Amino acid sequence: MKKIGFVGGISWTSTLDYYKYLNQGINEKLGGLNSAECIINSLNFSDIQNKGWTNSFDLIFGACKNLVSSNVDAIVLCANTAHLFADKIQSKIDIPIIHIGEATAIEIKKEKLNKVGLLGTKFTMEMDFYRNKLKEYNIETIIPSEKKDVEEIQDIVKNELGKGFVTKESKKKFIGYANGLIERGAQGIILGCTEIPMLIGQEDFKLPVFDTTKIHVESIINFALDIEKPVANNV
Known part of the structure; x- marks a missing residue:
């Protein structure tokens, strides 16, 4: 079994x-008492929030270097937004990053779709690093069109979900954001x-929903x- 290095927290x-x-x-x-061989370098999320995601390369890369020195066989960045740095980090290390995008x-592509809606942090939605990875597979990505919706999604992710809080009100809002994307052709x-x-x-939708955490873990x-x-057909 190969050893996995997680950049967590x-x-x-x-x-x-x-x-x-x-x-x-x-x-x-594998059955029996088998479990994963892994090492987690868990960062203090407050440090990243204080610096801002776009200024946090050194924090993320430092965690990756720690894991490489621990002889892991691959790196996993445990956040979609952290993949902002995936290509740059990959160019500096000799083991693979298992890319969530x-x-x-x-x-x-297994579902034969070519237009999907994306809900995530404002950085994942608004910057091009994630959309470009999907574009490599000829997948068009749309996000909520209203700036206030993007900001509200960011607030819920950061100040509720990031702290482990789940509310019925926020669930209703996210279903609304998703349905808005579906109405636009997602x-x-x-x-x-x-x-x-x-x-x-x-369970909340009739159309396919892609849980990136579970998809990433399967990979x-x-x-x-x-x-x-x-192997996906990029057409």
Whole structure:
């Protein structure tokens, strides 16, 4: 089994899910008392919030270097937004980063979709690093069109979900954001923040919902156990 290095704490609530899903998945594949071989470098999320995501490369890269020095076989960034730095970090280390955007794109193409709605942090929604990864697979991505909605999503993710708080009011709002994207032609919805599945999931919609945390973990399991991943047709 290959050893996985997690950059966690971004936030700790979603890192818990990564650890749980990974160990459950490994045990389902191997049975007995098998569990994952992994190391978690858990950051203080407050440090990133104080610096701002766009100024946090050194924090994320430092965690990656710590994990590389611990002889892990691959790096996992436990947040969609952290993939802002994925390509730059990959150019500086010799082991693979298991990319959440690529794993998600492969799942979307398996469903034969070409236009999806994206809900995530304002950085993931507004910057091009995530959309461009999906574009490599000829997937068009749309986000809420109203700036106030983007800001409200960011506030809920940061000040509620990031602290482990889940409310019915926020769930209702997120269903509304998703339905707005569906009305604009989205064939599926990406839960592009690893905390959002705390609020909404496939059970809330008829169209496909892509839980990026679970999709990412499945890709990690495949790597750890040398299971060949499916090849997506980019057309």
